Amino acid sequence: MPRRNGSISKRPRRSQHESRPPAAAVDSGVKRRFQSRLLKWYREHGRDLPWRKTSDPYKILVSEVMLQQTQVDRVIPKYHEFLERYPTFQDLAEAPIEEVRKAWYPLGYNIRPYRLHSIACETVARYGGTLPNHQEELLSFKGIGRYTAGAIQSFAFNEDAPILDTNVIRVLHRVFAGTGNPKTQKRRLWALSEALIPKGKGYDFNQALMDFGAMVCTARDPYCLLCPMKDICKTYPFEPKRGG
Numbered sequence: 001m002p003r004r005n006g007s008i009s010k011r012p013r014r015s016q017h018e019s020r021p022p023a024a025a026v027d028s029g030v031k032r033r034f035q036s037r038l039l040k041w042y043r044e045h046g047r048d049l050p051w052r053k054t055s056d057p058y059k060i061l062v063s064e065v066m067l068q069q070t071q072v073d074r075v076i077p078k079y080h081e082f083l084e085r086y087p088t089f090q091d092l093a094e095a096p097i098e099e100v101r102k103a104w105y106p107l108g109y110n111i112r113p114y115r116l117h118s119i120a121c122e123t124v125a126r127y128g129g130t131l132p133n134h135q136e137e138l139l140s141f142k143g144i145g146r147y148t149a150g151a152i153q154s155f156a157f158n159e160d161a162p163i164l165d166t167n168v169i170r171v172l173h174r175v176f177a178g179t180g181n182p183k184t185q186k187r188r189l190w191a192l193s194e195a196l197i198p199k200g201k202g203y204d205f206n207q208a209l210m211d212f213g214a215m216v217c218t219a220r221d222p223y224c225l226l227c228p229m230k231d232i233c234k235t236y237p238f239e240p241k242r243g244g
């Protein structure tokens with residue numbers, strides 16, 4: 001799976017209300033087609049991943065932190081091993097940080113075990129070992145950014161919370177914008193991600209978006225000819241830039 005963005009280290013300081021992006025304008029017919037086709041594609045092709053078999057916020061958090069900067073096939077064995085060693089926030093919080101750092105090997109990007117350990121300590125100290133489900137409270141943790149908060153809300157608490165990682169940015173930008181630099185359109189893309197979620201289906205929709213970006217609308221060589229979005233996609237047919 002392509003890299004997730006590094007949202008764990010970029011904690012917005014604004015309140016939930018202040019950080020709300022402008023409403024995204026999407027034609028309602030296009031929106032419905034995108035939603036139904038994406039969910040249908042996910043039912044037929046979605047990946048069978050271990051963190052999709054749980055709603056435990058701790059396990060979801062561990063998977064999300066591991067997936068930042070590391071590909072799915074490398075994360076899976078370490079995810080199982082880590083959870084066997086530290087099955088709860090309490091177990092992780094009580095472990096010496098040096099031991100946790102060693103248990104993280106060979107995933108790399110070694111700031112992550114420190115942040116995860118710190119979140120575990122804070123969860124135990126402030127919330128008795130259970131993560132809260134409100135965005136503002138999640139964002140108050142050092143090490144939880146907007147993407148990670150949205151992932152926890154939708155994957156652990158089944159809420160219709162938006163997410164925006166590398167895959168989602170690419171898919172939404174290609175289908176709904178088609179031009180310009182996606183890096184400068186984050187506010188619009190966050191608004192789109194929120195506006196597109198079908199009511200009550202945030203979990204499946206967000207998982208589907210990430211899988212679609214990893215498996216169909218890939219960074220370098222998307223499968224445009226077979227893509228269910230091609231008649232509504234503003235980038236179809238994708239043409240790779242030459243010489244770069």
Ligand code: SF4
Nearest residue numbers: 217222224227233236
């Ligand atoms: S048509 Fe191509 S660029 Fe558009 S969403 Fe599908 S794979 Fe991505």
